[in-house]
Amino acid sequence: MTSRPRSQRTRKSPDQRRAEIVEAAAHIALGEGLELVTLRRIAEELGVRPGLIHHYFPVADHLVSEAFTHATTRERESLLPPAEEDLPPVDRLARFVVGLADGDHLDLSRLWLNARHLSRFKESLRLAVRTQESVTRAALVTLVQKGVRTGEFETDDALKAALYILVAVDGLGSYANDDSPPQDGPEIGDVAVETAETRLGLAPGTLRTRVRARSADPAP
């Protein structure tokens, strides 16, 4: 009865295998932390021998930074997607800010916190963080500018407004690993939302309203 689930050996194309590895690494990074993106852990995840991972990533740190980049990119595409023609900037901003301010996407906040710290010791990760940072910033600046053109936002310095919003978002992200009761008085998440509204001349409550409106009205 010695079932032989020992799947012998499955040989895949380098591209495919590599993608598979990065995918698994990103998954672990997001769920368990970048320090658990280890040759053995990823190998285990894929049901493969550690040596194989080393074959594709001779330097383990590179896998770590790729995992971060991959996870981060995918998350951004869902949180701050590039212009959807039909969706006004206010709604796009609302999704981004509210999505991060509220409990959702805690994974992502933790990952950023993780990466920002770990980048102190890992050169390649530091570069990846910087890159992702500027991509995000660019996306947000573009969004703000578009909103200004459509008259939805009001600011004389789009870059500055974006920076303020990002600092607030990252500030909240600092608390991503707190597990204290959310009785922080003035709903801590509001800080980012209010900051965005203030900086862009939106009436208080606008952003949360837009999000609620959208989720209640799934099919236009």
Add this chain to the structure above:
Amino acid sequence: MTSRPRSQRTRKSPDQRRAEIVEAAAHIALGEGLELVTLRRIAEELGVRPGLIHHYFPVADHLVSEAFTHATTRERESLLPPAEEDLPPVDRLARFVVGLADGDHLDLSRLWLNARHLSRFKESLRLAVRTQESVTRAALVTLVQKGVRTGEFETDDALKAALYILVAVDGLGSYANDDSPPQDGPEIGDVAVETAETRLGLAPGTLRTRVRARSADPAP
């Protein structure tokens, strides 16, 4: 010639030795990171055998969290000292916010970032972080309230104002490990300073001015 710097054995009182260990650990934590607060590393720092450290801290994690608490407490006492009767709230706030916003105290910002992330995995550290967080918050709230009473600050919600300032400060702290050129357009450090000024009804530039004034005028 065999100099015998092998200091035989120096036996100290438990209290003294323990303090010495925590001191060394705090130093390493601040300068090299909490993950380097290791039995061996601290022992080396003190010219002592690792076993001794284990004798005082059977659970290594406790040393880590104590190191954080120690370092953090000392730094706070210099950055946000408890009421000095002669110093007006504006100046005390200025020292705190500007001190953190500008390049100084990078060590401290890195340590906080470090601790906030690492607390994801270390229970005892998580508690220490939460404690230090609330001590700092309480100190800042008290300061804001005092400023409101003296008429220097203007806000209808001291706690909220303090939270905003802290989020901005922590947001900046997120970038503590960046080594990119500081050409971030609108001086990134300004975000915290401006946030404080805005939230407390201070004229723009007030805080930086106060700091400059104080450092130019050492002896009253």
Add this chain to the structure above:
DNA sequence: CCGCTTATTGGTCACCGATCCAATAACCTT
């Protein structure tokens, strides 16, 4: 001054990382 408590030593052990490498076998090419 001697004895006893205990701070301090100098190891051991198990665990878990990265890195490297020879041998194996999957699969494509001819």
Add this chain to the structure above:
DNA sequence: AAGGTTATTGGATCGGTGACCAATAAGCGG
């Protein structure tokens, strides 16, 4: 169908960590 390329394996090595412990000696109290 045979051969060759190389993806994949299964080790071994090395360095670092925490935990643990018997033995030693420092220095205090009698």
